[in-house]
Amino acid sequence: MKFMLKKTTITAPALFAAVLFLSADARAQTTFLSDGGRVTLEADGVIEWNREEFYYAAEDNVRLSRGGWHVRADRIQAHYSDDDNARALSGDLSFARAFGVPVTAESDDGTRIAADEIQWWPLESRLEALGDAAELTRRDGGRLTASGSLMWWESLEGRPVAEARGGVMASGGGGETLRAERIRAVFSGATGKIEEYQAFGDVSVERADGEIAKSRWARYDVGGERIVLEGGVRLEREGQILRGERAEMDLASGVSVLLPGEGGRVEGRFDTDAEQ
Numbered sequence: 001m002k003f004m005l006k007k008t009t010i011t012a013p014a015l016f017a018a019v020l021f022l023s024a025d026a027r028a029q030t031t032f033l034s035d036g037g038r039v040t041l042e043a044d045g046v047i048e049w050n051r052e053e054f055y056y057a058a059e060d061n062v063r064l065s066r067g068g069w070h071v072r073a074d075r076i077q078a079h080y081s082d083d084d085n086a087r088a089l090s091g092d093l094s095f096a097r098a099f100g101v102p103v104t105a106e107s108d109d110g111t112r113i114a115a116d117e118i119q120w121w122p123l124e125s126r127l128e129a130l131g132d133a134a135e136l137t138r139r140d141g142g143r144l145t146a147s148g149s150l151m152w153w154e155s156l157e158g159r160p161v162a163e164a165r166g167g168v169m170a171s172g173g174g175g176e177t178l179r180a181e182r183i184r185a186v187f188s189g190a191t192g193k194i195e196e197y198q199a200f201g202d203v204s205v206e207r208a209d210g211e212i213a214k215s216r217w218a219r220y221d222v223g224g225e226r227i228v229l230e231g232g233v234r235l236e237r238e239g240q241i242l243r244g245e246r247a248e249m250d251l252a253s254g255v256s257v258l259l260p261g262e263g264g265r266v267e268g269r270f271d272t273d274a275e276q
Helices: none
Strands: 018-020 028-034 037-043 047-050 055-066 069-080 093-107 111-121 126-130 134-138 143-146 149-154 160-171 177-187 194-206 212-221 226-237 240-250 255-259 267-270
Touching: 028 047, 037 069, 055 093, 069 111, 093 126, 111 149, 126 134, 134 149, 134 160, 143 149, 143 177, 160 194, 177 212, 194 226, 212 240, 226 255
Parallel strands: none
Antiparallel strands: 018 047, 028 037, 037 055, 047 055, 055 069, 069 093, 093 111, 111 126, 111 134, 126 149, 134 143, 143 160, 149 160, 160 177, 177 194, 194 212, 212 226, 226 240, 240 255, 240 267
């Protein structure tokens, strides 16, 4: 059963199927209270509310909010739980899919995710951004982009984590660019700022002064302005090429230290031609 309604506020899970249309002077809106807080869905177009399949479907400049996160898209389908055997989750938003470029998800603490499509599991504190140009940015600095996928979730320790795969690039705001096949960003649980990046596979670090470091793995301590690289490390700067197993880069002083592996040695080439 469906009804044609103007702007309406609901304070309970769906009891019937309905369609909300934009009135002449207001956006269509539906709100319900859940164990995870207030859930609000707004749209300039239509909101379909289906009890039998436990979902809301909205289109045209849609905004879905819950627990400090706000997802915006051209179209959003939001599913809620209604399990009599799991009363703690009954009526809460369990999954949402947002699509129709542009799609963004923004948190109250300053994290913004943009992609072609965003899938959201609020009960698991997890987001996935899909598309050729998924991007995560922080209001206070830091950027993570990927051509594959980008995941955000909250760890068991209460610290948010983001992981990007496929042509990944990250920056910490100090002029350094980190590239790899996979990069994980770890956030502060208190402030939401990015504390460190962990890079895996075909890692490259490009500094503002022109120095380039390559390795198989790297850890970038953003607040400490320090990068550690391991595994087949190669440093390039002004025609000089150094090779070792581990490198430590102090971004504040500009000093890089290259270390050999066990039983190995550091190799260097000093000339004006960096070609191999």
